[in-house]
Amino acid sequence: MKKDISTPEIDDFDYALLNLLQKDGRATNVKIANSLNLSETPCWRRLKRLEEHGIIKGYHANLNRYLLGFDILAFVQVFSERHTDDSLYQFEQAVKEIPEILSCHNITGDADYLLQIVTKNLDTYEKLLRKVIRRLPGVTSIKTSISLREIKDSKELPLTNI
Incomplete structure (x- = not known):
C-alpha cells in the first residue's frame, strides 16, 4: 500500500x-x-x-520453511506474450491462488514478473512448473534461479525517523 x-x-x-x-x-x-x-x-x-490506517497490515508467525520441509526456494522470471490489461489481470489473479508462490512482483527489465516460490523438493517444483506455472494465462517463457543458500531472510523494514 x-x-x-x-x-x-x-x-x-x-x-x-x-x-x-x-x-x-x-x-x-x-x-x-x-x-x-x-x-x-x-x-x-x-x-x-x-x-x-493500514500501516500495520496484520500479525503473522514467521515459520522456518526448512523445518517444515520446504527445501526449495526459487526465483522465477516470467515472460508474457500479451501486455493487455485483461491478460495481465488474468495472470495476476491466477498467481494469487497458488499457495507455493510467496510473492509476485511486476518488474522492469526483460521479464514481466518475478515470482518467489517454495516447494518441498525439486520433484514438486518441476511438477508445479510443468502443470501450473507454464499454464498461467499469457506465459510464454520462464527463467528459474534456485537459491543455493539463504544469507538473509527478513520482513523487517529499516524504520528510522530521519
Missing part, C-alpha cells in the same frame, strides 16, 4: 512501537507501553491508529 494523504504522521513513539512489533509481533500492549515509557491507553490508541 502506497502512502497517501490519509496516512497519519509517524513520530518517534510510532517508529519505536513499529520496531518493537517487527521484532515481537506477540508483544502485549503492556510490554510495548513499558518499553516506550508510555501509559497503556495512549500506547493502545497509537497501535489502533496504525492498524486503522
Whole structure:
C-alpha cells in the first residue's frame, strides 16, 4: 500500500512501537507501553491508529520453511506474450491462488514478473512448473534461479525517523 494523504504522521513513539512489533509481533500492549515509557491507553490508541490506517497490515508467525520441509526456494522470471490489461489481470489473479508462490512482483527489465516460490523438493517444483506455472494465462517463457543458500531472510523494514 502506497502512502497517501490519509496516512497519519509517524513520530518517534510510532517508529519505536513499529520496531518493537517487527521484532515481537506477540508483544502485549503492556510490554510495548513499558518499553516506550508510555501509559497503556495512549500506547493502545497509537497501535489502533496504525492498524486503522493500514500501516500495520496484520500479525503473522514467521515459520522456518526448512523445518517444515520446504527445501526449495526459487526465483522465477516470467515472460508474457500479451501486455493487455485483461491478460495481465488474468495472470495476476491466477498467481494469487497458488499457495507455493510467496510473492509476485511486476518488474522492469526483460521479464514481466518475478515470482518467489517454495516447494518441498525439486520433484514438486518441476511438477508445479510443468502443470501450473507454464499454464498461467499469457506465459510464454520462464527463467528459474534456485537459491543455493539463504544469507538473509527478513520482513523487517529499516524504520528510522530521519
